[in-house]
Amino acid sequence: MVDHHPFPEKLKQLNVQNWPIWEKEILEFPWYYKEKETCHILEGQVIVTPDNGKPVE
Numbered sequence: 001m002v003d004h005h006p007f008p009e010k011l012k013q014l015n016v017q018n019w020p021i022w023e024k025e026i027l028e029f030p031w032y033y034k035e036k037e038t039c040h041i042l043e044g045q046v047i048v049t050p051d052n053g054k055p056v057e
Contacts, residue, residue, distance in 0.1 A: 002056055006040070016040050 003010075011017075019040065039046075049055040 011040065014038065014040075 021042070045057060047055050047057045
């Protein structure tokens with residue numbers, strides 16, 4: 001699921017203000033998740049392409 005404009009209440013519920021910040025230069029790489037993961041993009045953009053799926057920006 002992609003939520004392009006999460007409500008501040010949702011971000012507070014997820015405790016986003018205490019998440020670590022990961023900075024990354026432009027790069028393409030495979031990434032596999034063993035479990036559900038949530039991220040909050042502060043700046044820039046990301047394109048995620050699921051296996052056998054359609055890219056999501």
